[in-house]
Amino acid sequence: MKVSPSSLVLKYFFVLFASAIVLYPLIWMVTMAFKPYPEWTTVAGLTWLPKNPTWQNFEFIFFGEAKGLVVSLDRTITGPFIASLVTSICGTIIAVVAGTLSSYACVRFGLAKTLPLSVLQLRLFPPLAVMIPVMVMWAFLGAVDTWWGLSLIYGIVTLPFAFWLMKTFFDEVPIEIEDAARVAGCSYWRVFYRITLPIVKPGLATCALFVFILNWSDYLLALLLTQKDWVTLPVYMATLTSAMGGQMYGMKAALGVIAAIPPVVFGLMIQKHLVRGLTFGALKQ
Amino acid sequence: MTDITKEPENSTNKQGYWASVARDGKKMGFWFILPTIILLLFIVIFPLFMQLYLSVTWWTPLEGIPWYRAWEVFSWGDNYVYQFTDERVWGALWRTILIMVVAVPAQFFLGMSLAYLFMDNFPGRKIFYSIMLTPMMIVPAVVGLMFYLLFQGTGPINVHLGLPTTFSWLTDVNRAMISVIIADVWQWTPLMFLILLAGMLGVPSDQLMAAKLLGGSNWQNFLKIILPRMKAVIIIALVLRAVECFKIFDLVYIMTKGGPGVQTETISVFLYKMTFGEFEWSYVAALGLTILFVLSILAAKGLAYIAKKDG
Amino acid sequence: MNAIKIKNVIKTYPEFTLGPINLEINKGEFFGIFGPPSTGKTSILKLILGLIQPDEGQVIIGNQDANAMGVSERGMSMVFQNLALFPHMTGRENIIFPLKEGGASDEEISQQLDMVSDVLHISHILDKNPGQMSGGERQRIALGRAFAANSHAMLLDEPIAALDARLREEMRVELKRLQRENNQTFVYVSHDEEEVMAISDRVAVIIDGKIAQLGTPDDVYSRPNSISVAEVIGSPPMNFFDGQFSDDSMFINIKSLGGRLPVDGKFKQGSKVTLGIRPEDIWLTQDGDKYDFELSIISVEPLGGYTILNAQVGNQIIKIRAPGQVNLAEGSNQKVSFDQRRIHLFSTKGKRL
C-alpha cells in the first residue's frame, strides 16, 4: 500500500522526537561517566560530549583511587559486582528450575489447578508490605547478608515470571509430539528430558535471561537483606559518596553504566518475548 | 514388540521407585511441582501467619525480644486502629494515588500514540523500536540516578529550560513530585507501548483492511475497529501499571529519599522508613496486611480478566 | 495375535460421548475410519494406542486385554495429523528414534533405516531438520518413523490432509502400495470421504461418536444404511425427496417432483418414505421415458470430465452429475429419469428400507 510522503515525514518527526526524549537522560549519564570533575555540572557551561574524555571515573570505582583525584574509596566495585552476579545467577537457577518443572506438571498432568493464579498473586503485592516476616525469618536463619539468603529470595520473587513464561512455552508444544515419543517407548521422564526440554530450549534461554534481568535490577530486596559483604551494585551505587561529602556524579554515572549494560543487552536479545514475560503470558507478540 | 526391559536408561533400576515415577505421569508431576510448593509455603503461608501474629503485638527488633516471644507485648488491634488515624499513612496513600492517576494515564496515552506510530512497517522501524524499549530495561535504581543527575540545579534540564542553577527540582516542595512522575513516565511508557502495540498488532490485519476498503478513514477505523478489539489488552496494561504504582520505591528513594520532608513519600517509601528508620515492625506488619487485603480486592477483577484470557 | 478388537468401548467427554464402539480389525487389513470433523475419530485411535483409557469396554490387541498394557507395549505406531515430528532432530534421528528407544541394535537400526528410506525415497532429506523440509517431505519422514518402528499395526490420523490435491492423490496410492507390500495392518482416519473410500478395504463411518455403518467402500457407497451415512458419502451428495407409497405399494408418489416411481412392492402401503438418489444416477433423457420428470436447470458447472447440473425443485436444489461435457443453457428445462436400480429408500426415521 502506498504511504503518502507527507504522512511519512510526520511519522518520522514524531518517532525522532520520541527517540530524542528516550535518549536524553541516557546520553547524559553515559557521557557523564567519561567526564572529568570540572564538567560534571553546567557551572562552566553545558557540555554534551566530554571535552576531555577520561577513564578516571571507571578507574576510581575499580581501583578505589585514580590519578588526579584526591579522594579514595575504601570499597571498590569488585565486591558488589560479584555479589550482583552470584545472587542474580543463583536466583535465576532457583526460579527457572522450579518454574520449569512445576509449569510442566501443570500443563501436562493438569496438576494443581489453582497454582497458576496463586503464583501470580505473589507478584501482585508491594514487597515492602510482606517483607517483615521474611526479614525476621532471614535473621533467624542467619541468611541476612549471605549470598544464599539473597539468592533464595530472588528465586522466590521471580518464580512467578519463570512459571508463567515457561507455561506459555510448554503450551506451545503440541501434545502429539509427546504422544509420539510415548508410542515410541519413552517413559514420562524421558519424554520430558529427551523431547520436550530440547524443544523448549530457546524458551528456556529466554526465560533465564528474563529472570536474570529482574534479579539484576533489584534494589529493594538487597537493601533490606544485605548489609556489607553481599551488597549489590544498585545498593552500592546509591550509597556511594566520597569521604569528603562531595557528590560523585561521574563515578555514580560510571557505576550506572556498568549496572545498566547487562539488562539492556539481554533485554534486546529477548525483545520478541518481552511482552509475554511482562504480562505473565496473557499476551504474545 | 517394544520391551521395557530393553530400555537402556532404566535397565539398572527398573524396579526402583524412581523408575516407577518416570512411568507414572501423576507421580512425576507431583515431584515436579514439589519445589515450587515448598518455596510457596516457605514464603507465603508461613510468613503470612507470622505477619498476622506480629501485627497484633508491639514487637520491634530493637528490644531484644525474639520474635516468637512477641506475645509478651501483645497489643490487640491497636496497630490496625492506629493506621487509620495516622496522617502519614493517608498522606503516603494520597501521593501514591496521585502518581497513579497522573503517571498511568500519561503512560497510556503516550504508549498508545507510539504504538499507533509503530503499527505499520517503515524503514528503520526495528531500530527505533529497540530504542523505545530501552528505558524499561534499565535498572530502576539507575533510572533514579539518571534523573537525579538531570534534575540537579546544575544539571542540563535547567540549562535547556533557561532556568538558573538555583532553581531546584528535587528539593522543592512541589516540583519534587513532578520530577518523580516524569522519571516514572519515562521508564514505564515503553512497557505500555510494548503491551499496547502487541494488542494492536493482534487486531487481525484483514479486518483492518476490510474496514479500509469499506471506506473508513484511519481515525474512524481506529475508534471503531482497533480500540474496541483492544479492550482486554488495555485492561491488562492498566491493571499491571496501577498495581506497580504501589510498588514504586527504587526511583523515588534514590531521587529524593521521599523528601523534601514527606513530599514524595509513597506507600512503599513510607513502609521502608517505618521499617528501617523507626523500626516499627509490628506496625508495618499490620499496615502491610491491610494493603494486601485492599489490593487483593481491587485487583481481583483485573486478574480474573487476565486469567480468563489465559484459559 | 495381530488383530485389534474394540469391544463396547465408551468414552465420555464433557461435550459428547464416544461409543459404544464395536470393531474388529483384521490382520493385514487397510481399515478406514471416516466421519465428519470432530466426531471422535481420533479418539478411537488414541484408545487403541492407550493414550486415553476407555470409561467402559475393552480394547483387545492380539488376544490380550490391552487395558492393562502400557502405551509402548501395544506395539503400535502412529502417524499424527500434525505429524508430531521432533523438531530438534534430523529426519534420520526422527526415524530411528522409536528403534533406539526400543533398544534395537545398531545393525538393526541401519537396516530398517535403509529399508524405509528406500521405500519412501527420503535418503536426500535425512540430514535436514523438519523445519527445513517441505510439507510432502515432512509427511514422508513421519511415515518413515512409523514404518521403521516395525510395529503390528500402523494408525494414521489424516496423514495427508495438509498436502495439496495432486500430491494427495499420489500419496494415497503410495500408501496403499506400501501397505500391500508389507502386508501390515493399517487403520486410516480421514474426514475426506473420497480418500477413505479410495484407499480402504473396509470402512467404518462414524457419526456423532457412533459407528453408523461398517462395510466395504462399495457397500457403503451403494447401500448406505441410513440417511446420515448417505449424506456424508459421495460428492456432490445424494439428493433426497419426500415421498409416499401408493395404496397398492407399487409406486412412490413424490409430490415435489409431481410424479411417481415404481417400486417392487413389499412396503407398507401409504406410509411415508424418503427417496434418495445419487447425482450420477439421474439421467438426462430426450424423449418420454415412462417415469421421467421435467426440471428447470438453474446453473451448469462444467468440470471437464463431467458436468454438474443444478436444478430447482420447489425450494430444493437438485444436483445431477452428467458424464462428459453437457451443453445446456441455464434456465432451460430438461427431462430426467432416475436409475431405478439405484434408488435408495429410507424410513421416516432415516433407516434404510
Added chain:
Amino acid sequence: MSSIQINNVTKRFGDFTAVEDLSLDIEEGEFVALLGPSGCGKTTTMNMIAGIEDISEGSILFDGQDLSSTRIQDRNIGFVFQNYAIFTHLSVYRNLSYGLEVKKINKSEVDSRVRAMADRMSITHRLEQPASSLSVNEMQKLAIGRSAIVEPRIFLLDEPLSNLDAGFRAYMRAELKVLQHEFGQTMIYVTHDQIEAMSLADKIAIIDQGKLMQYGSPLDIYNSPDNRFVANFIGSPGMNLIDGKLREEKSQLKLMVHGGAEIPLKGQVKSNFTSDGSVHSGSFGIRPQDIYFGDKRSSNDIEMKGIVDVLERVGPKRIVHLQVSETNFIAFDDQDQLKLGEKVSFFLPSEKSMAFDEVSGRRLGVI
C-alpha cells in the same frame, strides 16, 4: 460496475518477483477466476487490483481509469477475505452498516439499506446478534453483503470457500453463482481449487510462478490446454503425462519412456509430435476419462498392455492404476470388471491425446 484492464503488471518484493508481466482483460460483468497453486502470485495479483499492494511496473485500469494514486478508502472495491474478516466485536447490523456509517449517510437511509441487504442475504433474523455467533455460511453471506451494500465497482473474492467442508462447499458453489447473476457484478475470484474455478467462472486465468499460463473459458482450458502445466493442473484425477524420448524404429515413431515402456505414436498425436521437427523428447498426455478398455474403436488408437496395480473407488467409479513397465497410467474402470494383478489391454485414443515439448512445456501441433 466496471471493466478491468491489467497491462503488463509486474510485482517485486526485494529480489523476488511475485508477478511477472501479467496482462488480463476483464469485461464488465464477467466472473473471472485466478487459479494456481499456492504461492503462484494470484493473491498478489488480486491485492494489486484492490490497491492493497502497489504495482512495481505496468498499470491497472478500471474503465480506462488509473486508480493507483487514489487512496484505498476511495477506490470503492468490494473485497471478501478468505476468513471473511467479519468484525466479530460488532453486531451483524453494525457489520453491514459500517461502510455506510463511515460515509456519514443519514441513519434512516442506512437502516433501510441494511435491512434490504440482510433480506437479500437471508440473515434478517440474525441482525441484532453479535457477528461472532454466526455460522460459517452466514459469515460468508455477511461478508458478501457487507461489501455489496456500498455498491462497489468490482468484487474481489479470496478463496471464500476454502474454510468450508467438502459437502457444504458444493452447495455454496451453486449459491455463489446465483448471487453473481443477481448482482451482475464484475467479480474476480481467487482459488487454488480447480473444481471451484471450473464450476463458477466465465473465464479462468491460470497462473504459475507469477506468470499467466492460460486465460480462457473453463472448457477451453480443459479441452485444449496451452501447455503441460495447465494440462497437469486441470482435471481430476490429473491427466496422464508420460515423458519420453522420440525414436523411430522400423518406420514406427515411438515414445521411449524411462524404465522401458514404449508408446507407439499414430494418427493425430503422431503428427502433433512431428509438427515441430526440432523436438526430440516430449510428453504424451491423455486424460484418464479418455482411456478405454475392450475393443479398439479406431484404427489410430494406441493399444497398450498393462497390469492392474491399484483399484480405488472414487465416487461412482473405480480408478485403475495400470502399470506398464515402470510407468503408471490412470484410467477409469468404466465396466467395473477389472481385477487386481490382471494383465489387460487398454487404448489411448489418438484424437484425444496431446503432445507437449518436454523442455518448454509448450503444446505441440496446435496453432
